Amino acid sequence: QQQVKQSPQSLIVQKGGISIINCAYENTAFDYFPWYQQFPGKGPALLIAIRPDVSEKKEGRFTISFNKSAKQFSLHIMDSQPGDSATYFCAASMGFGGSQGNLIFGKGTKLSVKP
Amino acid sequence: GAGVSQSPSNKVTEKGKDVELRCDPISGHTALYWYRQSLGQGLEFLIYFQGNSAPDKSGLPSDRFSAERTGGSVSTLTIQRTQQEDSAVYLCASSFDPPGQGSEQYFGPGTRLTVT
Numbered sequence: 349q350q351q352v353k354q355s356p357q358s359l360i361v362q363k364g365g366i367s368i369i370n371c372a373y374e375n376t377a378f379d380y381f382p383w384y385q386q387f388p389g390k391g392p393a394l395l396i397a398i399r400p401d402v403s404e405k406k407e408g409r410f411t412i413s414f415n416k417s418a419k420q421f422s423l424h425i426m427d428s429q430p431g432d433s434a435t436y437f438c439a440a441s442m443g444f445g446g447s448q449g450n451l452i453f454g455k456g457t458k459l460s461v462k463p
Numbered sequence: 464g465a466g467v468s469q470s471p472s473n474k475v476t477e478k479g480k481d482v483e484l485r486c487d488p489i490s491g492h493t494a495l496y497w498y499r500q501s502l503g504q505g506l507e508f509l510i511y512f513q514g515n516s517a518p519d520k521s522g523l524p525s526d527r528f529s530a531e532r533t534g535g536s537v538s539t540l541t542i543q544r545t546q547q548e549d550s551a552v553y554l555c556a557s558s559f560d561p562p563g564q565g566s567e568q569y570f571g572p573g574t575r576l577t578v579t
Binding site for chain 2: 382390391392393394397437439449452453455
């Protein structure tokens with residue numbers, strides 16, 4: 349059973365456009381939702397994260413939108429740049445409310461931003 | 464400051480051999496995680512160490528996998544009698560977890576294991 353479902357699997361966006369990646373989760377006990385960015389040959393790097401007590405969090409060009417009732421959250425990348433081309437993973441954990449801090453990841457979205 | 468480091472960066476081994484993978488977490492981080500990243504399965508949790516507590520081994524795929532963390536710092540993941548399906552990138556992450564709550568996890572560059 350896949351606890352975190354991520355879509356799309358791949359995404360092509362023109363430079364300057366908006367990239368949107370969606371995730372849905374099953375376990376209502378999750379209380380921490382990070383997004384990671386991974387370049388080839390590198391480990392995942394934390395991009396932005398949200399807790400369920402807020403519906404949106406923005407950091408620079410990156411925004412997380414969170415819908416607790418729908419059990420969905422999404423990453424929006426505004427003014428997408430070729431340097432944003434990477435694989436993006438959403439994740440969830442119960443780490444902030446308990447001892448089960450391990451992350452459960454979505455399958456990843458490969459983003460390509462065309463110049 | 465220094466991030467999470469892992470060694471070796473690449474490891475090629477023959478089926479049936481044992482391998483040891485090393486992780487040096489960020490100084491001061493109390494929690495340490497091992498994950499496995501493979502093409503078919505994505506990123507999977509393996510094991511979690513928090514301070515002096517017993518590790519959470521719930522993600523280990525078989526009893527051929529084990530890990531230890533010495534002195535609350537460096538960790539070693541051992542895979543015995545390696546199989547071809549063990550081929551993957553093994554990632555280590557660490558975080559500073561105050562008691563009763565978690566915090567952001569920072570990943571190392573990974574060790575790419577190839578079993579021939």
